Amino acid sequence: MTPDLMESLAELRHKHDQLAPTSNKSGDREASYGRVMRLGQPDFTHGVALYLDDITVSFDGFKALNSLSLAINVGELRCIIGPNGAGKTTMMDVITGKTRPDAGRASFGSTIDLLRLRENEIAQIGIGRKFQKPTVYEELSVFENLELALSADRRVRASLFHRLSGQQLDRIGEIITLIHLKDDAQRTAGLLSHGQKQWLEIGMLLMQDPKLLLLDEPVAGMTDEETERTAELFLSLEGKHSLVVVEHDMKFVDQLTEGRKTVTVLHEGSVLAEGKLSEVQANEKVVEVYLGR
Numbered sequence: 387m388t389p390d391l392m393e394s395l396a397e398l399r400h401k402h403d404q405l406a407p408t409s410n411k412s413g414d415r416e417a418s419y420g421r422v423m424r425l426g427q428p429d430f431t432h433g434v435a436l437y438l439d440d441i442t443v444s445f446d447g448f449k450a451l452n453s454l455s456l457a458i459n460v461g462e463l464r465c466i467i468g469p470n471g472a473g474k475t476t477m478m479d480v481i482t483g484k485t486r487p488d489a490g491r492a493s494f495g496s497t498i499d500l501l502r503l504r505e506n507e508i509a510q511i512g513i514g515r516k517f518q519k520p521t522v523y524e525e526l527s528v529f530e531n532l533e534l535a536l537s538a539d540r541r542v543r544a545s546l547f548h549r550l551s552g553q554q555l556d557r558i559g560e561i562i563t564l565i566h567l568k569d570d571a572q573r574t575a576g577l578l579s580h581g582q583k584q585w586l587e588i589g590m591l592l593m594q595d596p597k598l599l600l601l602d603e604p605v606a607g608m609t610d611e612e613t614e615r616t617a618e619l620f621l622s623l624e625g626k627h628s629l630v631v632v633e634h635d636m637k638f639v640d641q642l643t644e645g646r647k648t649v650t651v652l653h654e655g656s657v658l659a660e661g662k663l664s665e666v667q668a669n670e671k672v673v674e675v676y677l678g679r
């Protein structure tokens with residue numbers, strides 16, 4: 387642990403001792419959690435983390451998703467590629483409850499019907515999403531950003547002074563190391579490089595220990611070195627979390643799939659091909675639509 391990090395931990399322990407949480411805040415959080423629990427616990431015993439079945443999303447008659455079916459296994463790292471407009475972001479919008487499909491089914495594990503849950507509830511049951519642009523609290527330190535991420539509840543987020551357990555502090559220490567920012571714990575997030583901000587946001591998602599992580603073009607705008615480190619980070623998360631990574635950078639996809647994992651190619655809102663990266667790259671239909679030849 388670096389001196390910076392130790393200082394941050396000591397400061398937080400002090401805060402923790404000084405301040406008690408306000409009861410109505412944790413009450414709200416529990417009420418909302420209670421609703422999710424009434425809807426059932428996710429069941430992953432069948433090995434499936436996410437299942438999309440025949441999903442269609444129309445925008446003024448245009449089908450952004452067209453009978454899309456997809457299954458992601460527990461602990462799987464799945465790369466999704468496809469030309470612009472293929473429906474990749476819309477697919478993530480459906481999984482996270484931002485967009486409601488016109489038809490189809492979406493389940494988390496074998497029991498949770500995602501189409502019945504609200505966006506915040508989907509986040510609470512263990513689906514984390516990384517948008518294309520980094521969204522960190524620029525004026526706060528790296529450490530404070532991770533601290534805030536401990537609570538998914540925005541009302542609690544509004545206060546820096548909610549109670550942290552020793553276990554939560556250990557978790558911050560663990561994550562900050564994983565995302566290569568332990569030497570920058572006290573640094574204002576706004577001063578980080580673009581790549582570091584992306585890592586910080588991934589770290590913030592990991593604070594919630596999501597079962598499934600959705601990452602939309604996570605290495606866009608990163609340097610080659612940052613991109614490589616990001617691939618290493620994702621590979622280290624594989625197995626503990628399921629990851630769905632949408633990306634254009636084929637070198638990155640190649641590093642993530644290690645020549646053996648399944649890649650899904652989306653085109654016009656449905657799955658055009660699935661297989662190893664070398665296989666889909668050799669697929670004539672894929673060459674035609676994706677590589678534009």
Ligand SMILES: Nc1ncnc2c1ncn2[C@@H]1O[C@H](COP(=O)(O)OP(=O)(O)O)[C@@H](O)[C@H]1O
Pocket residue numbers: 445449450468469470471472473474475476477
């Ligand atoms: N809110 C929306 N209203 C109208 N059209 C949309 C909306 N969101 C996405 N689309 C359209 O749906 C298609 C798929 O978009 P998107 O999912 O963003 O593709 P990708 O992420 O693969 O580039 C595009 O043609 C896009 O213009």
Ligand SMILES: [Mg+2]
Pocket residue numbers: 474475476602
């Ligand atoms: Mg997109």
